[in-house]
Amino acid sequence: MDWGLKNRIARIISPADNKALMLAVDHGYFLGPTEKLEDLEKTITPLAKYCDSLMITRGALRTSVNPNYPLPVVLRVSGGTSIIGEDLSQEDITVSIKDAIRLNATALAMSVFVGSKHEYQTIVNLGKLVSEAEEYGIPVLAVTAVGKEIGTKDARYLSLACRIAAEQGAHIVKTYYCENFEKVVKSCPVPIIIAGGKKIPEKDALKLTYDALKAGAVGVDMGRNIWQSDNPVAMIKAVHSIVHGSNNAEQAFTMYKQLSQKPNQKPNNNKPNQKPNNNKPNQKPNNNKPNQKPNNNKPNQKPNNNKPNQKPNNNKPNQ
Numbered sequence: 001m002d003w004g005l006k007n008r009i010a011r012i013i014s015p016a017d018n019k020a021l022m023l024a025v026d027h028g029y030f031l032g033p034t035e036k037l038e039d040l041e042k043t044i045t046p047l048a049k050y051c052d053s054l055m056i057t058r059g060a061l062r063t064s065v066n067p068n069y070p071l072p073v074v075l076r077v078s079g080g081t082s083i084i085g086e087d088l089s090q091e092d093i094t095v096s097i098k099d100a101i102r103l104n105a106t107a108l109a110m111s112v113f114v115g116s117k118h119e120y121q122t123i124v125n126l127g128k129l130v131s132e133a134e135e136y137g138i139p140v141l142a143v144t145a146v147g148k149e150i151g152t153k154d155a156r157y158l159s160l161a162c163r164i165a166a167e168q169g170a171h172i173v174k175t176y177y178c179e180n181f182e183k184v185v186k187s188c189p190v191p192i193i194i195a196g197g198k199k200i201p202e203k204d205a206l207k208l209t210y211d212a213l214k215a216g217a218v219g220v221d222m223g224r225n226i227w228q229s230d231n232p233v234a235m236i237k238a239v240h241s242i243v244h245g246s247n248n249a250e251q252a253f254t255m256y257k258q259l260s261q262k263p264n265q266k267p268n269n270n271k272p273n274q275k276p277n278n279n280k281p282n283q284k285p286n287n288n289k290p291n292q293k294p295n296n297n298k299p300n301q302k303p304n305n306n307k308p309n310q311k312p313n314n315n316k317p318n319q
Ligand code: 5RP
Pocket: 024, 025, 026, 027, 055, 111, 143, 145, 195, 196, 197, 198, 221, 222, 223, 224, 225
């Protein structure tokens, strides 16, 4: 694999633990001003320091994210439909590779709608996007979109969709968690990341995160279950403690509850100032200073403290 491609993937999936915490805020591309994402900047700013990368659209990035903030961007480049339209599957590529490069995208993301009326168009678009993006060493994340049927797809369908996306050359596949998720992971030769899906109770979202990682997902690209939480910062820290830490779902939920307590409520006996990234000793702590001076030498690069030749994903021989 090309050095640039490897390097960009390493900004999304940390080589330190082969895990990824992506914050998804791209929903407006077909949902409009989704609840709690009406003011993009207000939602993103307090959460940005706890994720490894941001999944976002071109328009949201330009208007609502400080360019001095060194966070890798996974740029959504597909669209063309809306939640009130007839068919969500009729997506096309809406952003040129030149614009993605101008925006310093670390990776590109698009949806494929396997089994839908427009599967041909979206699958061919994926193949073409991979060919174009690889010319510039840019990885592509394929989202196995399920239209309005989230929650109704099983391991058989998701294995099919993920495998098709990988066979078209997607470098990372994002899909939904389901029962027998091991089956989906085992039959997909590239890393799998799960979406959170519709808002569910925090306890359940943390269990979903834990179960997905246990089944072999490399991480989450979570949106609504973080920023629609009553306590988004507490929630992303709890998710982080599973993805990059050693917490199980119960421990992460306890952490969420403790972090959610108001300062004038019961004192929090358990490390109130605990750092979110305590499992990444060498990772820059990103002190939540969106306006902080950019590091001119290393624009978006997280310190890659691992061996330069280390494979980002040792479990995926076919990558
Ligand atoms: C929409 C997307 C979203 O990024 C994805 O659904 C993740 O967000 P959530 O955790 O809210 O489901 O790709 O197609």
